[in-house]
Amino acid sequence: MERLLVVSAILPVHITKENGDISVKVSPGGLVTALKQVLQNKKAVWIGWAGVDRVSPKIREVIHLEGKKEGFLLYPVALTREERENFFDGFSNGIIWPLFHTFQAYARFQPEYWKAYVSVNRKFAGLIKKVVSKNDFIWVHDYHFFLLPEYLKKAGVKNKTAFFLHIPFPPPEMFFKIPWRVDMLRGLLEYDLIGFHTFIDRKNFLECVSELTPVKNVNSEKPVVQIKYKNRRIKVGVFPISIDFDRYNHLAQNAKKPDHRTKIILGIDRLDYTKGLVQKLKAYRYFLEKYPQYHCKVKLVQAVAPNIKKLPEYDRLKVEFEHLVSEINGTFGTDRWTPVHYIYGRIPEEKLIGYYRYADICWVNSVKDGMNLVGKEYAASNIDETGVLLLSEFAGAATEIGEYTLLVNPYDIEGTASAIYRALTMPQKEKKSRMKQLRDHIRRYNIKWWGNCILQTAFGKKIEDFPFMENEIPLHETL
Template sequence: MTDTGMRRLVVVSNRLPAALKFVDGEWTVKGGAGGLVTALAPVLKNRGGLWIGWNGAFGAEEESKRLLDEFSGEAGYELKGVPLTEDEVKKYYFGFSNEIIWPLFHDLQTRCRFDPEYWRSYLEVNFKFAENVARMTSSEDFIWVHDYHLMHQAFFLKSMGVKRSTGFFLHIPFPPPDIFLKLPWRQKLILALTEFDLVGFQTTQDRYNFERCLEMLAPDAKVSGEGAVVSVELRGREFQAGTFPIAIDFNQFDGMARDREVAHEAFRIREALKHRKIILGVDRLDYTKGIPERILAIRELLRLYPDLKGKFNFIQIAVPSREDVDEYKDLRDEIELLVGRVNGEFSIPGWVPVHYHYRSLPQNELTSYYAAADIALITPLRDGMNLVAKEYCACNVNESGALILSEFAGAAAQLQEWAYLVNPYDLEGVAKAIHRAMHWDIEERRDSMKNMRDQVRSHNIFWWVDSFLQAGISKNLDDFPSVETVRFENN
């Protein structure tokens, strides 16, 4: 690609924020969901940015290009697809990424399947991505690579002699040495990360784990500096490692919660449940989210405090994920069985304790649940950040809600002063925290929620991007002006 003299922000991730689907005999494109899309879509919009990733389909490259071009016009940034085969997706994505890295980095190594074929495919796909990044970008662009699927991007770009400013952000936890060292390709992987100019993590603990692993696998590495970002010198070059807790667009969620229709729907939810206390869980269906343990904690709550029968409802929203994977089918069956058992044990005429919804909800409907809930029960077994906790706070405009949060979620590092922190494995401890939250003094509850909302407001998505760009290239988001601003200034 020819240098244009204009620096662009280029996002590279496994999936594009739009997916192709074959419906009723024709290809269509649908906007994606998830934390990464929620975080970066408003940042890239109308700034002339570029997003590179797989489009979610096999073949149909001409249709893919046409549909993505149409979607780009509406999204306000350019989308470019990287074609992948079914075998590549099977081994690189479902295999290496989700049967090795995902469970290992979430401290669930017994679920890992260390297949050498997965590693080979992972490298091949990373090289394919790097070829596309090299072709679609210029030396002026800042390449921001996201998550564990593409940790070899800087390594392969350099091996091809392609000079780019590169940053990498890991959305999931980084494990301590006793877990990371179980990875057969540990040294190759961690050295590949050192080829980025900036490596970002969700929490200080994640960054510290990375430093300890690097020092064990590359003893000549020297870490210097204090604060959120440190310098690492290794084999004649220096790169930065930093802590950048991902955030949300606070004003967007706050505004949605104040919308008249959303507020009306929140009231309707409360009326339908006869204004009982509402405890809410919202998660993608995944074994790291601790949904079975959460339902068992509700059972423990009712066993410890039988007087609560009929006085609350626990609503668990589980967003479908990886439905073709047997492990996730088994998890869904387990959850549905537990819901049935708890409801069977404690239901009374006119009341069942657990309401379980296995489906994706439109954002305005989900916001209504956030606004209606008295308590958010966010208890993953391990999580990089967990944006649901922040979304709940942003939507709690009357500042009367309470947040019960797993101490193993990255969000705990920012919200620990005001949230109820719990160990998700301690069913009795979670039950007691719910009981305390239900009887919490209203003024103390409002004060805690106000502080959490202030934290989420001040450390929003634009702050997150600015802090990463400042550390990576000494730039801010304002240095990537909107397309309209550039056109106006040039006229």
């Protein structure tokens, strides 16, 4: 029997303990959401951290039962507090995340971070070895696991592996600042398939690899190319991630219209310096200055979800962002109009779908993003086809769906303000044409298409080829 083993840094359920009580929450984040959509209907074993430093039999049983509700066999990896701090906050989010998003100033190259990164990759390999069967296929996700296939092979695991990077891959001049860059590249090249969102990401990766081994087809327009390394052939592909179009389209049918009497510009972001939040407010302020005729007629509804990464950069960003919100509302607001409706926290799904369906503009202003799925969710929910997507040219989505949107440069305050005006004054016929084409594209290239492209390229399989298997590894045999 063949199973699909999915590996990610966190499981779809998160365990917390307080006063001896165990509580379960849904793990946040786009990666978990995307994987749950593509792997629904009990088709995978899922390995990751579940929020605890010790997995007791009781916690393991809770995770196991919650996983079955979600449709997965979940196997938790235990991480100590020191491992979490140095692996997550340290190497993953304190080095890879800022550098891969071109924020070099935030990178902190501490030797203990690298040691933790190595240790945790080894720990994951140890659990995978206990869970995997010889006919299983291993699908690994994101920047936490560049070294994993090397340790799997050292442990005697010979199964086929696929890797997908959910964030951008930087150009050589940025990547080579990492002291352990060669070890990271050699680790990645142990996968059988390496996948990226965009051709630019793949080009950057191949240019980095060319420092280790001759590489052809760096600028190839083919979705999948092959490179040779140590007498092995490795597939390197471009697979832009997507969403469950049918789900959002269906939910929007009964969505309630938000109680706003103005035109709505919608922003849905996580608190992160990559999202262009400060630049967004500066552009909106300039728009209000340049186009006073829209005072009391338009409102920026901006939701900002807290970041699970506990880093000082995010605290400073929150202070600066909220200061700008207060400044704009204080300068332009009236007794009956608040220019910025700021929501700190995650909007409940039912309310979010309502905003998606009825917002006049959805504004994605990332200064750097792997893909960003907010625009796709907005289009899938915009069933009346009356909205306009304002999309940063630095989001990965711009390379895929940019022609159906209004592209903006987040650093161009005046140009972005003009784009807002153009979106608000766009003829209805043009709006409908753009949105219809955008929705047709996302409907065709949905999350199932993405998953099947990767699995077929890597393993010659589709999601449907991995039925749920009851013959699981006994819980007491895992870590």
